[in-house]
Every structure is written in C-alpha cells, then in structure tokens.
Amino acid sequence: MIALVDCNNFYVSCERVFRPDLRNTPCVVLSNNDGCVIARSNEAKALGIKMGAPFFQIKGLLEENGVAVFSSNYILYGDMSRRVMTLLSAYTPKLDIYSIDEAFMDFSGMGTAEQLLPYASDMVRFVTKGTGIPISLGIAPTRTLAKMASKFAKKYKGYHSVCMIDTDEKRVKALKLFDIADVWGIGRRISVRLKSIGVETAWDFVQKSESWVRKELTVTGLRTWKELQGESCISVEELPNKKSICTSRSFPREGVGNLDILEEAVANFAAQCARKLKENRTVCKAMTVFAYTSRFRNDLPSDYIHRDVFFQVPTNDIREIVSAAVKALRGCWKGNQVYLYKKAGVIVWDTCSDGAVQGNLFDTIDRGKQMSLAKAIDEINRKNGFNTIRVAVQGYGMQWKLKNEYVSKRYTTNLDEIIDVHLE
Numbered sequence: 001m002i003a004l005v006d007c008n009n010f011y012v013s014c015e016r017v018f019r020p021d022l023r024n025t026p027c028v029v030l031s032n033n034d035g036c037v038i039a040r041s042n043e044a045k046a047l048g049i050k051m052g053a054p055f056f057q058i059k060g061l062l063e064e065n066g067v068a069v070f071s072s073n074y075i076l077y078g079d080m081s082r083r084v085m086t087l088l089s090a091y092t093p094k095l096d097i098y099s100i101d102e103a104f105m106d107f108s109g110m111g112t113a114e115q116l117l118p119y120a121s122d123m124v125r126f127v128t129k130g131t132g133i134p135i136s137l138g139i140a141p142t143r144t145l146a147k148m149a150s151k152f153a154k155k156y157k158g159y160h161s162v163c164m165i166d167t168d169e170k171r172v173k174a175l176k177l178f179d180i181a182d183v184w185g186i187g188r189r190i191s192v193r194l195k196s197i198g199v200e201t202a203w204d205f206v207q208k209s210e211s212w213v214r215k216e217l218t219v220t221g222l223r224t225w226k227e228l229q230g231e232s233c234i235s236v237e238e239l240p241n242k243k244s245i246c247t248s249r250s251f252p253r254e255g256v257g258n259l260d261i262l263e264e265a266v267a268n269f270a271a272q273c274a275r276k277l278k279e280n281r282t283v284c285k286a287m288t289v290f291a292y293t294s295r296f297r298n299d300l301p302s303d304y305i306h307r308d309v310f311f312q313v314p315t316n317d318i319r320e321i322v323s324a325a326v327k328a329l330r331g332c333w334k335g336n337q338v339y340l341y342k343k344a345g346v347i348v349w350d351t352c353s354d355g356a357v358q359g360n361l362f363d364t365i366d367r368g369k370q371m372s373l374a375k376a377i378d379e380i381n382r383k384n385g386f387n388t389i390r391v392a393v394q395g396y397g398m399q400w401k402l403k404n405e406y407v408s409k410r411y412t413t414n415l416d417e418i419i420d421v422h423l424e
Helices: 010-017 042-046 055-064 074-091 113-131 143-155 168-177 188-196 202-206 210-228 259-279 318-332 367-384
Strands: 002-007 027-030 037-040 068-071 095-099 102-106 135-140 162-164 244-250 282-293 304-315 341-353
Touching (some): 010 037, 074 095, 113 162, 143 162, 143 168, 168 202, 304 341
Parallel strands (some): 135 162
Antiparallel strands (some): 027 037
C-alpha cells in the first residue's frame, strides 16, 4: 500500500501556527509583490474568494469580511515543510517528498489494511501535534489512487483525515465520484478533451479500452489509466526532472532604471536558480536572462531584454551562473536611454542529472577546484544560514525588494524574529 500525505491549506496553516487567534478566521496568502491569492483557508473559500484572484480587485471584500491577509513568506513555509517531512520519516523506511506540502510513503510489508488504518491515524495526530500543521492521508495500492484518497480525506470530515481505498468496491465508488479534471496526471487540456466526448469522471475514463487510451493519450495516459485500475506503474523516481527553473520578480512602483540595482536583482535570481538546481541534484546547459518594461505604461519608453547563455559544461555552480547572468545583462544594457524595467528574471534550462555531466576538452575552468570551493561554501551556508557567503554582485541593497506589506516574521529561522510570549 502507498500513502499520500497532503498538508491542508499549507501556507495558511503555517501562518496560523504562530497566530492561533486566527484558527477560525478566514485567511489568505498573497503571491510575490502581493499580486494575487495563492492560498485560502476553508473560511475564505466559503466567502467565494477564488484562487488567483487579483488582490486589488478583492481588497474591499476582504476588509468587509475581516479576512486576515498575509504576504508570502517562503522561508517560513520551507522550514515548516522540513519539520513535517522529518516527523513523517519516522513512520516509514521510504519517504518520497513530492512537493513542499506533499509526500508519498511506502507502506509495503507494514501490515494489513486493518493494521494500517490506526497506524495512519496515529501519524496524523503526531504530525499535527508536533508542528501544528493539519494533514490528510490517502492510502491505496497505487500513487494515483492514493492522491485521490487524500482528496476525499481532506474533503469529508467523516474520514477523520485518513481515507483508505483497499477494496475493489471502494475503488469503484471513488472513481464514480471523482471528476476527471482532478485526476493526477490528467492536465487541463486533456480533461477538456475527454469531457467533450462524455468522459466526466474517473470511472468513465477507466471504461475506455486500453488500445483507445494508448492511441489517444499515449503511454503517459495509459499509465494513469492502469493506476486507476489498481495496477501500480508510476514511481516518484520515474517522474521527469523539471526541464527548466525560473526565478523572476515584478518590481514595485514604477520599476527599476538603474543598472546596478537591476544587476543585483538578476544576480540574486541567478543564485536562487543555482540553489534549486543543487537541491534537485541537476545541472543546466543553458540560461536565459530577461527584463522588460511595463506593458501598460504607454507614457514611458518600452524595452525588452532577452539574452541566452550556453555553458561549455553543464553546471550548477553559483559563481559561474551568477557571473554569466550579470555579463549577459550588461551586454544588453542601453546606456543612452533610460528605461524603467518592471520585471526581470533568470531561467536555467536544458537540465540533466548532476551525475551525467559530459565534459569538454577545451573547458577553461578547473572543475575540481570549483567543486571543492562550492562544497566549502555550501557547508558554511548550511551551518550559518543561506547567503552567509554570497557572490559580491548579489549585494545587500535590496532596493528592488518585493512589495510584501503583510509579511509575517521568520519565526523558526531568524533569532531576531522569534515569537514573543507575554505572561500576565
């Protein structure tokens, strides 16, 4: 049996851990620059607040209904995720972290369905008590069915946060109740296409023949079809790595017109991409640096910067990536004209595993020395905090800093922002 653990309304739940007074209050979390809603509590959902709703459009509605608003605090969310995953790892020898708020757990050989149910319930209580983050658990013979079960566990209180699909009767019942658009592995375009021919539920989908599914949805769709039938054929290891990683930001107010400030922003975006590559144990063969002015300001001159960089040897070295990004930006800079760039970013692409790097006979970099230095930097940053050692061009000015008027403290990672407790 395979379990899928899903943290309920994760970003909101992280905020509520340190604001218990908001446990029954509608809450939302905003995207970068306080742009739109990216997380909602159940109370906020009941008010009709949609995912992705622009903040400026619904600000009045939020104020009228006393909705608590938070800017995104990814440092806090990342640390809370680490705590959840650490506690989960005590319950299984194999834990596969799928996203910041989801993980698959292998329960093979750990008992019967009757034994697993109380074990899973104990896990839910333990993690919720240990972190303050409520979780839902779906257990089934395949990962696709486990994802389905976790949604039922979250939606229906009668499951007490644990739903198990352990019989064919339960599987059929679940498939008939499950919208095809919500099936893991069925994207939006495919779901629209399937609904156009009368496939409304997961049950309708499995009624199609294997040959039809293979022809219309290729091998990927066929694997999903088999998983819904109860045949396990998808593993986390087989899921492809991201082919690209993008870090970008919109700048507040009118934008950025100074090269030094824009360089600092791009350098930090490139550093974030390098960090994500290392976390994923991947390297990139190419990178794109871009920046553009506002599309809505006809009263200002417009410009678009776009420069591709190709590395001789695939890399995830922060110094190499940051240096190349800044050099690319400088090569596109138009010094004779002042532009106010509203957004900039870095994309690293054409990635592959860091264990499958093809060298280059004419490579001018001492890779051994580079690797030793990177290892030393990573170790210092691991002990003293991310960005303790950084590339000089990353700076500390942060004049391009995001707009985050409602951001909470970094309670768990910054000693200057730990929670205050007042006793009366």
